[in-house]
Amino acid sequence: MVSFEMKSGIILKCLGGLYTVESPDGIFECKARGIFRSKGVSPAAGDRVRVSGGVISEIEERKNFLIRPPLANLDQLIFVVSTVSPNPNYLILDKFIAIAEYKGIEPVLAITKTDLGDCSELLGVYEKIGIKVIAVDYSDSKTVDSVREILKDKISAFIGNSGAGKSTLLNAVDSKLNIPTGEISQKLGRGRHTTRHAELYKLEDGGYIADTPGFSTFETARYDIIRKEELSACFREFEGLTGNCRFRDCSHTCEKGCAVLAAVESGRIPAVRHESYCAMYEEAKQLKEWELK
Numbered sequence: 001m002v003s004f005e006m007k008s009g010i011i012l013k014c015l016g017g018l019y020t021v022e023s024p025d026g027i028f029e030c031k032a033r034g035i036f037r038s039k040g041v042s043p044a045a046g047d048r049v050r051v052s053g054g055v056i057s058e059i060e061e062r063k064n065f066l067i068r069p070p071l072a073n074l075d076q077l078i079f080v081v082s083t084v085s086p087n088p089n090y091l092i093l094d095k096f097i098a099i100a101e102y103k104g105i106e107p108v109l110a111i112t113k114t115d116l117g118d119c120s121e122l123l124g125v126y127e128k129i130g131i132k133v134i135a136v137d138y139s140d141s142k143t144v145d146s147v148r149e150i151l152k153d154k155i156s157a158f159i160g161n162s163g164a165g166k167s168t169l170l171n172a173v174d175s176k177l178n179i180p181t182g183e184i185s186q187k188l189g190r191g192r193h194t195t196r197h198a199e200l201y202k203l204e205d206g207g208y209i210a211d212t213p214g215f216s217t218f219e220t221a222r223y224d225i226i227r228k229e230e231l232s233a234c235f236r237e238f239e240g241l242t243g244n245c246r247f248r249d250c251s252h253t254c255e256k257g258c259a260v261l262a263a264v265e266s267g268r269i270p271a272v273r274h275e276s277y278c279a280m281y282e283e284a285k286q287l288k289e290w291e292l293k
Helices: 090-103 120-128 141-151 166-173 228-234 259-266 271-285
Strands: 006-015 018-023 026-032 048-052 055-059 076-082 106-112 132-135 155-159 200-202 208-210
Touching: 006 200, 018 048, 076 090, 076 141, 090 106, 090 228, 090 271, 106 120, 106 166, 120 132, 132 141, 141 166, 155 166, 228 271, 259 271
Parallel strands: 026 055, 076 106, 076 155, 106 132, 155 208
Antiparallel strands: 006 018, 006 048, 018 026, 048 055, 200 208
């Protein structure tokens, strides 16, 4: 009976039924056991796996998973937001942050174009609620070093509107990526309608960056749907308050005796964040049961 050495590794790319796996022994391609398909599980970039005889035999338990693009075990999502052109959209940003919180992925904010516009409001809102914010100034290498440092030894993905400066920031962090700026990246994505696979790229200082073509700042529902009952838990600044409301089923939108509303009125919770919460709560109320399955 032939026995094969069992190797552990991380999937870097999934394409056409072949999986590129990085292990301590190097990078190699392999296939997956058919049993995964019968269980409704597909190996994804970011998965920690065990491989024997050129076949993935085991997928370790995931700490999180995004369906589209298919990515597993993300440590953080870096939200790239520019001060101008385009201007910040707090609602869309807060939707993505809520999804990150829901999935157990650490949200981080990287503010670009700080030489063209004021970033004090963004800093004030998100630092206040305990989210790490880095104001990137390319004339100050320490700010780029800060981004590089948070990426080290972690699996990360960048999200941001077109024109927010994702490519410029990624190139500053790791010049080997060599991503064309001002156009769709040929290395980190080929357009959201044509890309059918996700891929991780190893950074020179350690860690991995995921490609981002599947991320659309206008289609947050594709990443997950949050029920209205679960939404308050996705706003970290509500923690420790929701249990103090007068009514057990408080929606934290308009009720008397709501501890969250009191915190908004006192300035403890930024009003713009609560506005996002209320808008998202109203959207969640409109969801049909079949959309939640």
